[in-house]
Amino acid sequence: MTSLITNSAIASPTIKRRRRNPNRAAWEGQPTRSAAAMKFGILSVVVLSVLFPLYTVVLTSLSTHAESVRAGGLVTVPGELTLKAYTEILSGGIVTRATLVSVGITVVGTVLSTVLTVLAAYGLSRPNSFGHRKILFVFLITMFFGAGMIPTYLLISSLGLINSYWALILPGVSAFNVLIVRNFFMAIEPAILDAAKIDGAGDWRILGKIVLPMSRAVIAVVSLFSAVGYWNAFFNAVLYINDNAKWPLQLVLRSYVLQGVTLPGSGGPVGVDTGTVSGLPLQMAIMVLAILPILMVYPFVQKHFTKGVIFGAIKG
């Protein structure tokens, strides 16, 4: 035991000693070589199981069709590279339109639901305000009783929202997010808000000038969650969007990649060699398109997760 605690600088130079990790406290034992190797091995497998599929998909989307045929499917070793799959799906046509639709739904939905969430959260966060308990109860009920798929479907169709993007956007405002943001607002020192009130600031001004700037992190996280929700939503579009010219990207992904339906106007059936970039690279490019926005926003919000800001936002 003592020999482990000894600093390596003091240790006899003749004994070859592994360098201590400076983050490891002195009283913690040094892991044995085999334990460290096993830990490293398991973590590598875990990390690779996430990264490797993404790597082959991206690589295949950047490869020529001939390359993917030679590989017999997904490309794992870089060969002939081209951006043709992307220029093909992004030069108009179904995939381009679906991407724009998804971006539109995500942007409008996220802005709308974030604004409404923040407003509702502030409206419910002032102590002793008029009717706030009854309103809170109205919010809480919706978290315990799901309305059910069939009545919701019948409602949307009787509102005439079938084939309307509002059917995908409006139901996305959730009571759950309101309650999360409300709790952050309630944690703000009341004296600050009281002082502003005495100085003559109204509720709108207090929200805009004091509460919002203090709650950037939680608002960032809540809006990321709603953005990811809108971007990834797939089944509500199956239910409410029958016109496939209006499909969002996830439905296009399911139809043309998962189910392997022929993508019209892309130089022949998917999976058949037509001399151009088609088939697998094209399909993989659609997949990359569906991941890309998430990969782009992820680094900006990821730090909040590791810091545990969203701790309360995790459902069981």
Next chain:
Amino acid sequence: MTTASVRQRSPAPDHAGSGAAKSAAPLVRHLSWQTRLKRDRSLLLMVSPTIVLLVVFCYVPMLGNIIAWQDYSPYVGFVHSPFVGWDAFVRVFNNPAFVHAVVNTLTITTFQLVFFFPIPIALALLLNSVVTPRLRTLVQSIVYLPHFFSWVLVVTLFQQIFGGAGLISQTVRQNGGSGFDLMTNPSTFLLLITGQSVWKEAGWGIIIFLAAIATVSPELYEAAAMDGAGKWRRMWHITLPAIRPVVILLLILQLGNMLSVGFEQLILQRDSVGPGVSEVIDTYVYFQGVVAGDWSFATAAGLLKGAISLVLVLGANKLAHMLGESGIYQKA
């Protein structure tokens, strides 16, 4: 901005009695409701759009569940459709396909409870033993990532790797073996969907355990080490007891969720693997209602599931309180 503030949330929305509000309360109470309404009109204005949305998209469909007691026809509408009592529920109970869907649902949730649930705990313990902060953050960021992918994407990825034309099958074939297709094989379907759930959600699942582990004072470990406890003993006697409340709570919540499985995940694979193993209550409701048009029957089936789930959730919550843990909305 602390996590503690989040945890105050309780099922009973009683916040007026806390903190500074208490001292202000006597001053406020004697105001008439008209005065308070006038004073708080901008607050009410802020809440109103969300209330309208919740009423339209949550409460109206809740009332719409009455079509379970009707012989509903979309042409007549639910105002004029005749009431027929418990007819639809009787049909649901006597329907072997519904019973089959319930059995499938319970099989899948039980299997996932056994094989999915321990993985995030193990991963959290492993990750906690990584002492280099940068390495740890890096691994964390990578394993959280799949949580943000859509089910369409995850299922497609699995198809590309494990499907008949997928990477592994191709590699096996090129090396002289015979190919296989996990995506269409009903006998391995349970493993497949559990694998998908693990890949997508296990990384994200560690957050709550890491947070629980982080609350342990390092002095406890040091004291234990001084008393001669090795790292396994420290894990057994310090780390595991620290996360025990979270583990128990999540387990109980899972029990309350027994009737819900990943609907999108299953409906995406129902075609390729067949309804025999993949039909669960939710997909059954969808196909009976939206596809086959038997609205009252499907609503009754969905309502039945919702009612039982509610009882399970409330019962689980009660159980959590009885075990001295905090309830659903005070987790961790």
